[in-house]
Amino acid sequence: MSAYFAFAKSAVMTQLAYRNEVWANMFGKVVQVFARVAIWLAIYTGATSIEGITLQQMITYALLGGIVTGAIRYETIISMIGRALQTGDVAVWLLKPVSFPLYIIVSELGRAAYRLVVLVIPTVAVVALVYGMLPPASIFHGVMFLAYLALAYAIIALISTLFGLVSFWLLTSFSLEWLMQALLNLLSGQFIPFWFFPKTFGDIAAHLPFAWIVYYPAAVWLGRMDVAGTLIYFGIGCGWALLMAFGVAWLWRSASTRVIVQGG
Amino acid sequence: MLRHLRLIPILLQMNLRAQMEYRGAFLIDRLAMIIAYASAFAVIWLLVARFDTLAGWNWGELALLYSFHTLAYAVGASFSFTQMRDLEEHVRLGTFDAMLTRPMSPWVYLVFARYNIGYISHISLALALMTWALLTIPIDWSIGWVAYFLASLLSAALVTASLMTMLGATALAWTRSNHLYSLYFGFWELSRYPLNLYPTIIQGILLTIVPLGFMAAVPVAVLVGKPVPLLGDIAPIAALLAGPALASLAVLFWRFATSRYQGAGG
Amino acid sequence: MKTLVTTEYSEVEAVRDVSFDISAGEAVGYLGPNGAGKSTMIKMMTGILVPSAGELSILGRTPHQHRMANARDIGVVFGQRSQLWWDLPVRDSFDLHRRIYDIPAARYEGNLAQFSELLDLTPFLDRAVRQLSLGQRMRAEIVMALLHDPKILFLDEPTIGLDVVAKDAVRKFLARINRERGVTIILTTHDLQDIESICPRLIMVDQARLIFDGALKDLRASMGTRRRLTLEFASDPGPLDLQTARLSSDEGLLKHYQIEREDVSLVDVLAEIGRDRALKDIVLEEPNIEEVIRTFYQGRNTAAVTA
Incomplete structure (x- = not known):
């Protein structure tokens, strides 16, 4: 376990080396969040509440929307796993007493934690100062939000790892990075919450694993789900995470066996 | 100069053959790009499906805006994005040094030897959507309108290629440039929407320091007869001049950066 | 965390007070440890870098001011970075080279035939570069740099990473080109064998300064070994x-x-x-030459420590 902590730590230290990048990223992020809020301001012109959602709630949703996707770089996970498998570099890892997929996940989560603190939270704070942001609906919702947040990081990391492993058979990780982006755009709720989706589409999206990346954490914060619903959906989310962890383990086994057979 | 023009088709042809060595991955990548860009567009569609208009723009107009943006970007970026993004790496590995030892412009070599045919996916998606949008929106078709449409599209493509060239050039002068791309793409995402959606300060930035407003928001507003914030009556001519003006600036900046080039040491 | 605002720019003096003349037809080895300013010197001579001070003239021209004209008269080989197109047959890179340098067809064919024979390129001319061994690739790089009959051939570490056979082939070829075609050769290297077999003259630099210029055989005396x-x-x-x-x-x-x-x-x-x-x-x-140089650097390092 301490090995994985060391991986995460060294990933953070590497990030610290690029200060210009921090500034540029922060500025880029602030602009993006402003833009998303601007879209909702335009939509709410003349209306105080749409489908029971106030403008203030929608702005809060938009601010929360970037907390996970703004901190983690799923494309890094996909391309690092893809490249290691395609070049056969992964063979080196098979000799070490650590799991390669777990190493990649932990390193990226380390960087994500760093970006969360240095990049995302300040960004959200700046925009919140201008437009205001609602606190969690209750203490329960606030606590559950944190639990959902941890689950969100686990799910996005696991999906990215699955995609990275699939790239071994597709021979391109580039396409999977873009596919991931497409799925996040539509199915995570990062631009539009599902309550504004056409009914059927919204219902389907709300039960796919991507929904736990943006939609559920934000919905919980806003108190859109009652206590029972919050707990039940947390359970379903954990089920997805577990299922995907099995998927990762199984794909990793077959991919690494193939690497060994091919002679690395 | 003339010699450079003769070399371009040869570089393009070699580059095409090299890229076709990885045909399978190429096709899968194109498909994924189409899906990704279509999904970004689907987000706009979902918004309009629910709220009818966005900042006074209806569905057809937004489709024209998005397709114009994607097409202009794809044309400009095919000449510049991957080339300029990789320039930092070329500097670090010294391959840019090798380009400087040939009797030809390193910019021409880089741009055409690495011309990115991958943008075919953006271009096909954008053309399909654009056709649909042009048939949907009521337009007073005239030669003048069509001429303006094409000229502003060209200008917008030039805006993209010029900005990318300037970003790449910073890698020559200061060896690092990649952090600037996240800034660029932050604003780039904004430029897919109408300008009047944003607060004045962001509108101002999009028309000056990061002039991506000229990529689509300004020319398309002019084309569908909507007012352009801040620019007003000079918007039509500003959209046409933005490309050539930025291109001239990019040429000067590229020269300046090349003169400051210090290699990667060693 | 350290401060978020710092300048990351510093000027490093890579070459100072280095002065030499090289005549047409010479073969000169430019030797020095890593970071001694070898590559910088080559980059200035080929017009890649602009010297911040001093005078530099190649074939009567200031390289960075007449980069294009200079480029036509020189050939450059970088040992560690390929100028060949990775995914295409060697021949395609050669053909592009012919067009970039406007080489008349007859001269191109003649040169290609002669060099290919000397370096045994014919078996892999139509193979994709990515399929070649490092030695084959380096032979192809050198031939390409000579196709336009450059007056000067610059080589930056041409034998780095090659096996003994490939090194030998490259050295014999370069010595012969220098002898028979009168191509001036300027090469940087770590490997003294390169200099012994190709270059009658040696220029040695260290810590950005010139420390020896002369025949290899005089080096020992000059170092007082x-x-x-x-x-x-x-x-x-x-x-x-x-x-x-x-x-x-x-x-x-x-x-x-x-x-x-x-x-x-x-x-x-x-x-x-x-x-x-x-x-x-x-x-x-x-003492062999490696020893001479090693003793020199060791002496310099201890001197630096005690100073």
Whole structure:
């Protein structure tokens, strides 16, 4: 376990080396969040509440929307796993007493934690100062939000790892990075919450694993789900995470066996 | 100069053959790009499906805006994005040094030897959507309108290629440039929407320091007869001049950066 | 965390007070440890970098001011970065080279045929570069750099990473091109063998400064390096001090000396020892060139530490 902590730590230290990048990223992020809020301001012109959602709630949703996707770089996970498998570099890892997929996940989560603190939270704070942001609906919702947040990081990391492993058979990780982006755009709720989706589409999206990346954490914060619903959906989310962890383990086994057979 | 023009088709042809060595991955990548860009567009569609208009723009107009943006970007970026993004790496590995030892412009070599045919996916998606949008929106078709449409599209493509060239050039002068791309793409995402959606300060930035407003928001507003914030009556001519003006600036900046080039040491 | 605002720019002096002339047809080896300013010098001579001060003239031109014209008259090979198109056959890169340099068809064909034969390129001319071995690739790089009949050929570490056979082929070829075609050769290297087999003249730099310019054989004298003398006796003559050589270690029957003066010959030493000392055998070692240079750098480093 301490090995994985060391991986995460060294990933953070590497990030610290690029200060210009921090500034540029922060500025880029602030602009993006402003833009998303601007879209909702335009939509709410003349209306105080749409489908029971106030403008203030929608702005809060938009601010929360970037907390996970703004901190983690799923494309890094996909391309690092893809490249290691395609070049056969992964063979080196098979000799070490650590799991390669777990190493990649932990390193990226380390960087994500760093970006969360240095990049995302300040960004959200700046925009919140201008437009205001609602606190969690209750203490329960606030606590559950944190639990959902941890689950969100686990799910996005696991999906990215699955995609990275699939790239071994597709021979391109580039396409999977873009596919991931497409799925996040539509199915995570990062631009539009599902309550504004056409009914059927919204219902389907709300039960796919991507929904736990943006939609559920934000919905919980806003108190859109009652206590029972919050707990039940947390359970379903954990089920997805577990299922995907099995998927990762199984794909990793077959991919690494193939690497060994091919002679690395 | 003339010699450079003769070399371009040869570089393009070699580059095409090299890229076709990885045909399978190429096709899968194109498909994924189409899906990704279509999904970004689907987000706009979902918004309009629910709220009818966005900042006074209806569905057809937004489709024209998005397709114009994607097409202009794809044309400009095919000449510049991957080339300029990789320039930092070329500097670090010294391959840019090798380009400087040939009797030809390193910019021409880089741009055409690495011309990115991958943008075919953006271009096909954008053309399909654009056709649909042009048939949907009521337009007073005239030669003048069509001429303006094409000229502003060209200008917008030039805006993209010029900005990318300037970003790449910073890698020559200061060896690092990649952090600037996240800034660029932050604003780039904004430029897919109408300008009047944003607060004045962001509108101002999009028309000056990061002039991506000229990529689509300004020319398309002019084309569908909507007012352009801040620019007003000079918007039509500003959209046409933005490309050539930025291109001239990019040429000067590229020269300046090349003169400051210090290699990667060693 | 350190402060978020700092400038990441500093000027490093890579070359200073280095002055030399190279005539047409010479072959010069530019030698020095990593970071000694070798590559910087090559980059300035090929017009890649602009020197911040000083004068530089290649074929009568200032390279960075006439980069294009200079480029036509020179060939450049970088040992560690390929100029060939990775995914295409070697021949395609050559053909592009012909067009970039406007080489007349007949001359191009002639050169290609001759070089291909000398370096045995024909078997892999139509293979994709990514399928070639490092040695094959380097041979192709060198041929490409010569296709337009450059007056000067610059090579930056041309033999780095090659196996013994490939190194030998490259060295023989370069020596021959220099001899038969009169192509001026300027190469940087770590490998003294390169210089011994290609370059009659050696320029050595260290810490951005010129420290030697001359024939390889004169290097030892100039560095003041001592020859080593070992005397073997049939019976131990006891401690034996000599005027001509300094005793460095004494193992009884076996005594080691260093000859410090260049004008001392073996005859002088023998004369001093005389015939009555039961001298059995005598070995005089000229330090090899690697040793000379190693001693020099070691000396410089200890000097730097004590200073």
